Amino acid sequence: MPLAGARSTVLRMEELIRRQAGVFNRRQALEAGLNVNDLRRMRRRNEIARVHDGVYVDHTGPLTWLQRAWAAVLFSEPAALCGEAARRAADGPGRAGYDDGKPIDVMVDRHRNVVEPPGVRLHRAADIQRRVLWTASPPRERIEHAVVRLAADAPREVDAVAYLADAVQGRQTTAARLAAAIDGRERLARRRFLISVVDDIRLGTCSTLEHGYLTLVERPHGLPLAERQFRESLKGQLYRDAAYLGGLVVVELDGRPFHAKVRQRDRDMERDLDVFAAARATARLGWGQVFDRPCSTAVKIGRGLNERGWAGAVHPCPRCPSDVVRLIRGTW
Structure with missing residues (x-):
């Protein structure tokens, strides 16, 4: 490869690695100017390590949660983080309470036949283009759709309230957007309950405890x-x-x-x-x-x-x- 071409490839790979937390896939490497032999040589020299088939990271140590998330998305592309993984990505690294060892939730189009790699949980959706924030890094399900998904699947109603109320209280979304996300789902567990919770959030119940006070203490007892x-x-x-x-x-x-x-x-x-x-x-x-x-x-x-x-x-x-x-x- 000419020197100018080699330098250009290095710069493209450096930018790719910087933007994606050190993770890239085979397609991106080939488009940047590397070839299959280059990737094999880099692996032999321990310059990169395989995460999934065709997905690599620029070190041989343990992966961070963000690197696992990028690897999951790049393996299944076009794909996006969804559910708990999308909420985790939106909250960033500073929020406590997440189990970063759990499988990464990834959403793909429902018509695709994608193999689920280790450590990844695949979800299929009919309207993935509308529900995904593709400009996010990595791409993720929009927060209102993510928390509606989590609220519908929550083991307890109090947990469902927490997902919805926390998203609004944290100014990640609005009650109107949550209502639109609920309305846009053809099949949704707890639909009527979730609609009632969003209506109460519009009234100003900004937390799980406030919603519980309204629905368990104030309203049913005639206060x-x-x-x-x-x-x-x-x-x-x-x-x-x-x-x-x-x-x-x-x-x-x-x-x-x-x-x-x-x-x-x-x-x-x-x-x-x-x-x-x-x-x-x-x-x-x-x-x-x-x-x-x-x-x-x-x-x-x-x-x-x-x-x-x-x-x-x-x-x-x-x-x-x-x-x-x-x-x-x-x-x-």
């Missing part, structure tokens, strides 16, 4: 509809999860684990103290009050509202334990 993401200016612009009676009663939903940072909890306590100083009342609820004891929580919120001017009454829901039913009937 008044709270003003969600209530804005006040005691010390700068603050947003409360839910407010009643024009902000006289505030409900804060605290979904953090018990090991959350002390400084953050201290700031929240200071905010609650500010509310108290302004002659308001704050109820701070956690997972237990909302998901484990929603009925008794509704009774206590109702009593607090009655004390501050609400003329309504809490009523039992179909899930209320007998002791809570007796308490409601004896109080209202």
Whole structure:
């Protein structure tokens, strides 16, 4: 190969490797100017290593998650990350909680006959062109389609809510886009439930805990509809999860684990103290009050509202334990 051609090939391969986290496939290498013998020689010299048939990486050590993702997409091209893998790629390396050892979910056109390589889980779709962000690196399913897929397949409804609410709260998508993604799927488990969750997100329930408060505590027990993401200016612009009676009663939903940072909890306590100083009342609820004891929580919120001017009454829901039913009937 002439010197100028060799230099051009090196530059193209360097750019390819830089853009794809060190991973490339045989087609790309040949288009850059290498030949099959070049690839064999590079493998003998341990300059590259085989990941899948026809897919290589520029080292011989363990692969990062991003390299595994690129290898999965390049093996099945045209293909894109989907589901959990698409969400992982959208979140980037900084978000905790992912198992990077799981198979990489990849989506291909439903008419293609593609062999599933080790460590890859293939999914087939009819409308892959519309659902994929091809300019992403690597290409991935658009986040609204990815989280709808995950929500439909989630083992529990609370997990389904979390997928949808987290995507909107993290400003990765909008409730309108989620609704369009649901509407565009011909077959979808939990369709009616997912539509109802997205409708509630439009009302302002921005987290799993907020949605649980709305659907398990407030709505089924006849509490008044709270003003969600209530804005006040005691010390700068603050947003409360839910407010009643024009902000006289505030409900804060605290979904953090018990090991959350002390400084953050201290700031929240200071905010609650500010509310108290302004002659308001704050109820701070956690997972237990909302998901484990929603009925008794509704009774206590109702009593607090009655004390501050609400003329309504809490009523039992179909899930209320007998002791809570007796308490409601004896109080209202």
